[in-house]
Amino acid sequence: MKxxxxxxxxxxxxxxxxxxxxxxxxxxxxxxxxxxxGNVGFEQQTKNAFMTLSVAGAxxxxxxxxxxxxxxxxxxxxxxxxxxxxxxxxxxDNSGIEPEAEHAVDALLRLTKESPGEINVVAIGxxxxxxxxxxKDPTFPDRVKSLYIMGGSxxxxxxxxxxxxxxxxxxxxxxxxxxxxxxxITVIPWEPLTIxxxxxxxxxMAEIGAGGSPVASFFAQVCEATLDFDESVGIxxxxxxxxxxxxxxxxxxxxxxxxxxxxxxxxxxxLTRGYSAMSWGIHGLKANARVIEAVDAAxxxxxxxxxxxxxxTPSREILGxxx
Ligand code: BDR
Ligand code: CA
Numbered sequence: 001m002k003x004x005x006x007x008x009x010x011x012x013x014x015x016x017x018x019x020x021x022x023x024x025x026x027x028x029x030x031x032x033x034x035x036x037x038g039n040v041g042f043e044q045q046t047k048n049a050f051m052t053l054s055v056a057g058a059x060x061x062x063x064x065x066x067x068x069x070x071x072x073x074x075x076x077x078x079x080x081x082x083x084x085x086x087x088x089x090x091x092x093d094n095s096g097i098e099p100e101a102e103h104a105v106d107a108l109l110r111l112t113k114e115s116p117g118e119i120n121v122v123a124i125g126x127x128x129x130x131x132x133x134x135x136k137d138p139t140f141p142d143r144v145k146s147l148y149i150m151g152g153s154x155x156x157x158x159x160x161x162x163x164x165x166x167x168x169x170x171x172x173x174x175x176x177x178x179x180x181x182x183x184x185i186t187v188i189p190w191e192p193l194t195i196x197x198x199x200x201x202x203x204x205m206a207e208i209g210a211g212g213s214p215v216a217s218f219f220a221q222v223c224e225a226t227l228d229f230d231e232s233v234g235i236x237x238x239x240x241x242x243x244x245x246x247x248x249x250x251x252x253x254x255x256x257x258x259x260x261x262x263x264x265x266x267x268x269x270x271l272t273r274g275y276s277a278m279s280w281g282i283h284g285l286k287a288n289a290r291v292i293e294a295v296d297a298a299x300x301x302x303x304x305x306x307x308x309x310x311x312x313t314p315s316r317e318i319l320g321x322x323x
Contacts (some may be wrong), residue, residue, distance in 0.1 A: 012086025
């Protein structure tokens with residue numbers, strides 16, 4: 001049986017790869033893409049999502065809903081210094097392509113009402129849309145089968161500050177609402193997990209890029225900026241936390257170690273804004289999430305390599321795509 005999912009995304013680089021998995025993996029039933037403010041400009045993120053649909057040959061097959069254009073109470077913080085345009089300079093003629101008229105928060109509420117208890121939500125950007133859905137309808141968590149969150153670090157260093165990972169830093173208020181809402185949550189943290197098990201070296205990247213399909217070329221070009229940035233800050237490869245998050249929902253056998261934690265997010269301090277406190281069971285707190293601690297890194301790489309080699313006929317020409 002296929003796994004129904006909605007991907008809530010700030011589409012740039014690895015978000016594109018995550019969407020590709022949702023489109024190309026035969027076990028995935030991608031019901032919708034919902035857009036949230038995060039990595040790069042909102043309009044650019046939306047273009048990136050449509051271009052990702054196009055390279056998979058799936059333009060028009062999966063609805064794109066536009067959500068919150070800024071965090072709940074704070075100004076938007078971008079990661080354009082990391083991602084550039086988030087699409088490696090690739091472009092596409094977008095004429096006639098329109099997102100759905102319905103707001104992403106309403107779409108999340110409606111789709112889960114139509115299929116209560118069936119749909120998994122994979123949140124790979126700031127948690128604004130998910131929190132707003134909870135605020136609008138507190139019964140939303142009861143209708144979501146599971147919520148997979150890419151965010152935070154497991155008592156380890158951040159990436160946007162020493163204390164915080166980007167997605168939680170951008171909207172810590174939303175993250176607090178979500179962890180308190182009663183979802184069945186799985187967390188895919190930045191450190192140590194992503195750096196330990198979802199990092200692809202230049203050699204790895206070249207192998208995936210040589211896959212011979214439009215998707216493989218797209219992957220190599222789109223992820224180049226992350227590879228350059230990660231290396232510039234001392235991380236020896238390109239990081240893939242968002243695609244790991246989708247992969248673990250679709251293929252739980254990749255998980256080799258996980259544990260229950262009580263997760264909370266700092267929203268008051270400036271110094272540690274977005275810090276995720278993950279309590280591992282000895283502090284008397286009630287667990288609210290499963291945190292992934294280790295995955296089969298070689299199998300994850302093999303899965304991405306194989307997925308990106310899937311032959312496709314792009315729906316529209318991607319300008320600048322090397323073949
Ligand atoms: C997260 O932030 C974004 O830059 C990535 O897309 C990922 O979701 C990593 O901190
Ligand atoms: Ca993301």
